[in-house]
Amino acid sequence: MMENIEGKRIDFNYKWNHGDLFILMENAGKAVSEYITEKYGKNRNILVISGSGNNGGDGIITAHNLDSDNNLKLIVMTRSDGSVSSLSRRAMEKFGNDRIIKNPNTGDIRKMISESDIIVDAIFGTGIRDPVKEPYSSIIEEINLSRAEVISIDVPSGLGTSHSVLPDATVTFTDVKEGMNEKNSGSINVRNIGIDEREINYAGPGDMVYFPKIEKNGHKGQNGKVLIMAGWKFTGAGCMTARAAENALPDLITMLVPKASSTIFSIKLEDQIVGVFNSLNMKNELEKCNAVLTGPGMGISEDSVKVVLAVCKSGKKAVFDADAIHIMAEHRDLINQNMLFTPHSHEFEVLTGTEANRENAEKFSVKYGCTILLKGPADIITNGKKTVISEGGSPRMAMGGTGDILAGLCTGLMARNMDPFHAAVLGSFINKKNGERLEKERSYWFNTYDLLGSMGRTFREYYDFIISNE
Numbered sequence: 001m002m003e004n005i006e007g008k009r010i011d012f013n014y015k016w017n018h019g020d021l022f023i024l025m026e027n028a029g030k031a032v033s034e035y036i037t038e039k040y041g042k043n044r045n046i047l048v049i050s051g052s053g054n055n056g057g058d059g060i061i062t063a064h065n066l067d068s069d070n071n072l073k074l075i076v077m078t079r080s081d082g083s084v085s086s087l088s089r090r091a092m093e094k095f096g097n098d099r100i101i102k103n104p105n106t107g108d109i110r111k112m113i114s115e116s117d118i119i120v121d122a123i124f125g126t127g128i129r130d131p132v133k134e135p136y137s138s139i140i141e142e143i144n145l146s147r148a149e150v151i152s153i154d155v156p157s158g159l160g161t162s163h164s165v166l167p168d169a170t171v172t173f174t175d176v177k178e179g180m181n182e183k184n185s186g187s188i189n190v191r192n193i194g195i196d197e198r199e200i201n202y203a204g205p206g207d208m209v210y211f212p213k214i215e216k217n218g219h220k221g222q223n224g225k226v227l228i229m230a231g232w233k234f235t236g237a238g239c240m241t242a243r244a245a246e247n248a249l250p251d252l253i254t255m256l257v258p259k260a261s262s263t264i265f266s267i268k269l270e271d272q273i274v275g276v277f278n279s280l281n282m283k284n285e286l287e288k289c290n291a292v293l294t295g296p297g298m299g300i301s302e303d304s305v306k307v308v309l310a311v312c313k314s315g316k317k318a319v320f321d322a323d324a325i326h327i328m329a330e331h332r333d334l335i336n337q338n339m340l341f342t343p344h345s346h347e348f349e350v351l352t353g354t355e356a357n358r359e360n361a362e363k364f365s366v367k368y369g370c371t372i373l374l375k376g377p378a379d380i381i382t383n384g385k386k387t388v389i390s391e392g393g394s395p396r397m398a399m400g401g402t403g404d405i406l407a408g409l410c411t412g413l414m415a416r417n418m419d420p421f422h423a424a425v426l427g428s429f430i431n432k433k434n435g436e437r438l439e440k441e442r443s444y445w446f447n448t449y450d451l452l453g454s455m456g457r458t459f460r461e462y463y464d465f466i467i468s469n470e
């Protein structure tokens, strides 16, 4: 079962890899027209009703393919300014603009429906917004009143709203969509339209769809607060986590550190809030934050155990890295679905007592409900329900500190309201692409400062890609 946003993610990955989604639309139209021809034969009275988005475009290609062997009519309902999506425009040119019936009135639509044996429903797909208003609600009602066979493309138009087409069959692409069942979709036929494993099961630019946009009129605090308790033994590691977390664009980052090292942190992180650790401060900051990180450069001490246990008790979204993973190995009963663990293979073995591989990561996630990001030349991210592989990066990333950057970045993303799984996938992807960018510029001669310095540019490249293609 695929959520709509996951469909978007896959589309963006496809677009990044192949440049153009039109071939998918052509394949979608081919899948639907073949289904109809196989089931109903030729010389039928077919009415295709398309909306203004890409679902409508799939309908237009379907109409194009069925046109020569049937008595076919194509209606296109445009947006109020007369436009349709850019892919649909290409589909319209292919069909022949002058033969398309644009925005007919409801009476004419009713008449065309009554004259048809087969109706192809391509009004809305996964891009539907609630509520469905006139004229769409009436068109959907008319379709449901007709005696014709109704075939929906991808999803019954209006699914999930109060006005939904009730088709005899739905031809859907890649996977069954969220909310679909035989009762609301008729017989469900899943067709592969050319999306391959890489676009589905591997991290890619499409993972940016889960990154919450910055609201133009936002106010302080709205974009999340990060709490970091790290670097108590190795201050450098702690500072890197904070610098990395900034790239997720949270509003506030607070570090709690021991009194003895607070001056060092204040100097190195002059633009961030550095507080002195004590039990009361920790309690207050844990209450305020949206996500918390502990572990990197922390050392294992009485206080660090206290911190890790307090984080567990807080119920906040949390990232456990490095020493915190060692501590949590003794407290597995406290693990829950708000937690992300970012072990390399040795830490994984300590945490789980099993060999570091995909299967064991999945088993552990299922058992404890948490997300695991198992680091290596290829990162494996799993929450037990889904697993994504994140490939790439640079061999130079084996240097110390890249794990701290990754943990900080993931925490920042979780504070921005992302769930642990999608934060881990995007964090790993951006971190690795950032390493690739630097390797391209400097071969292996770069360090963690360089990674932190260029992360914003790497992020932006993918952010802009999503924004400019939405």
Ligand SMILES: NC(=O)C1=CN([C@@H]2O[C@H](COP(=O)(O)OP(=O)(O)OC[C@H]3O[C@@H](n4cnc5c(N)ncnc54)[C@H](O)[C@@H]3O)[C@@H](O)[C@H]2O)[C@@H](O)CC1
Pocket: 007, 010, 011, 021, 024, 025, 028, 051, 052, 053, 054, 055, 056, 057, 058, 079, 085, 123, 124, 125, 126, 127, 128, 129, 130, 131, 132, 133, 136, 153, 154, 155, 173, 174, 195
């Ligand atoms: N990777 C895939 O699976 C592919 C998906 N494609 C198709 O693309 C569809 C998604 O396309 P889109 O994202 O363009 O979205 P849709 O085509 O589902 O709908 C969006 C359009 O409908 C309008 N709209 C939405 N809700 C409305 C409402 N309540 N009242 C009036 N107008 C409304 C929007 O303004 C927009 O123009 C999928 O369902 C599928 O059919 C295909 O083109 C091929 C590839």
Ligand SMILES: Nc1ncnc2c1ncn2[C@@H]1O[C@H](COP(=O)(O)OP(=O)(O)O)[C@@H](O)[C@H]1O
Pocket: 344, 375, 376, 377, 378, 379, 392, 393, 394, 395, 396, 397, 398, 399, 400, 401, 402, 403, 404, 406, 428, 431, 432
């Ligand atoms: N040889 C490598 N090739 C590509 N990416 C790597 C390599 N080594 C580490 N990375 C990446 O660097 C990040 C940090 O991993 P790692 O170095 O294992 O963490 P740590 O700093 O905790 O040891 C991960 O995203 C990982 O994929």
Ligand SMILES: [K+]
Pocket: 055, 121, 122, 123, 124, 125, 152, 153, 154, 155, 156, 157
């Ligand atoms: K549809």
